[in-house]
Amino acid sequence: MxxxxxxxxxxxxxxxxxxxxxxxxxxxxxxxxxxxxxxxxxxxxxxNLAARRLRSRHSNTIGLIVADIRNPFFTAVSRAIEDLAYARGMRVILCNTDEDPARETMYLQLMQEERVTGVILAPTRQGLTRIARTKPDYPMVLIDRVAPGIAHDCVVLDNMTMAGLLVEHLHERGFRRIAGLFGASSSTGAERRAGFEAAAQRLDLAAEAIPVPHGDGEVVEIMNDLLGRPDRPQALVASNGVTLLAVLRALHRHGLSVPDDIALAGFDNEGWMDIVGTGAGGGLSVIEQPVEEIGRTAMAMLIDRLDHPDGAARKVVLAGRLISRGPSTSFSPVTGR
Missing domain, CATH: 1.10.260.40 (lambda repressor-like DNA-binding domains)
Structure with missing residues (x-):
């Protein structure tokens, strides 16, 4: 007994x-x-730890809910947050919504039942509307995605500026026909698309922004269409690491190399990107996101919110860094393609 x-x-x-x-x-x-x-x-x-949680206000546990754990950005940020939580003697429950609002709702309810200390959440686009209307019993910090009217602390990238920087980078290297693939299920994708379109209009480029539903299959169809055109794009921009890899695979299937046949740029900086593109024109240029800083800032805001629960919501906007592996200035795709 x-x-x-x-x-x-x-x-x-x-x-x-x-x-x-x-x-x-x-x-x-x-x-x-x-x-x-x-x-x-x-x-x-x-x-009995479960009974103790029922009697206690908090469980010394952080809930971390991300939209797509396959995305290198979310993988890296999750690691940074877990490292910081562990150093503070806190545990982490990691959940993946796969951009599904129903799963997001289920996991948020789970956090309520587990009486977590707080939640760090990368919300779905539909979830932002619900979050704006409700106030959970635990403090919440949003990462990567936010919308007007959200009364929660948040840490985001300056997505519009960073997307515009990629367009400027390609323009400086002579590219004039550019297509961009942007996630259709998140506010981040919408912001990057807006930055892409604003920069293309400012620079008078022949640019096309294409929304991509969640999943690699849609990328294959989009790429088949783009690459089958007689005036196919000279350069492509992908709004996240998952889409970037799907685009690269599609180029490979069509027998095209980067950057000799087409230039490619995007977001996130993974180790494999160093080996993409060995031609004279350079390689794969990306915006490297400050994942460590995002994790540190989110954890610091969550801890501070526990001490000051009634303070005004804060928004921290961080800048990324351009990793230039693109074509040199002597490479002229305008005349060469």
């Missing part, structure tokens, strides 16, 4: 309430504390 608090109390000749106070770390007479701890040892009592 399992040993309960009442069994410990009987062995120690104290009340069950006293045993509970000792186990929760509250002030108890030192001699009585020793008696209770000795009884715990002799009976082999083990606390």
């Amino acid at each position: 399992s040993v309960g608090i009442k069994d410990v109390a009987r062995v120690a000749s104290v009340s069950a309430a006293t045993v509970s106070r000792v186990l929760s770390g509250r002030n108890v007479d030192p001699a009585m504390r020793e008696r209770v701890l000795a009884a715990v040892h002799s009976t082999g009592y083990r606390p």
Whole structure:
């Protein structure tokens, strides 16, 4: 039979309430504390963590809910947050919504039931509307995605500026026909698309922004269409690492190389990107996102929110860094293609 608090109390000749106070770390007479701890040892009592969570306001656990764990950005940010949480003696529950609002709702309910200390969330686009209308029992920090009217702390990239920087980078290297593939299920994709279109209009480029539903299959269809045109794009921009890899695979299937046949640029900086493109024109240029800083900032905001629950919501906007592996300025795709 399992040993309960009442069994410990009987062995120690104290009340069950006293045993509970000792186990929760509250002030108890030192001699009585020793008696209770000795009884715990002799009976082999083990606390019921689920019951403790029900009695406690927090579980010292962080809920981390991301939209697509396959995305290198979310993988890297999750690692950064977990490292910081571990250093603070906190645990992390990691959930992946796969851009599904129903799964997102389920996981947010799970966090409520688990009485987590707080949640760091990369919301779905539809989820942003619901989040704007509700206020959970735990503090929440949004990462990567946000919308007007959201009363939660958030950490985001300056997506419009960074997307525009990629367009300018390609323009400086002589590219005039550019197509961009942007996620259709997130506010991040919408912001990057807006930045892409604004920069293309400013530079008077023949640019096309294409929304991509969640999934690699749609990328294949889009690429088949783009590459089958007589005036196919000279350069492509992908709005995240997953799409970037899907585009590269499609180019390979069509027998095209980067950058000799077509230039490619995008977001996220993964190790494999160093080996893409060995021609004279250079390789794959990307916006490297400050994943460590995003993780540190999100954790710091969450901890601070626990201490100051009634303060105004804060928004931190971070800049990325252009990693230029693109064609040199002497390469002229305008005349060469």
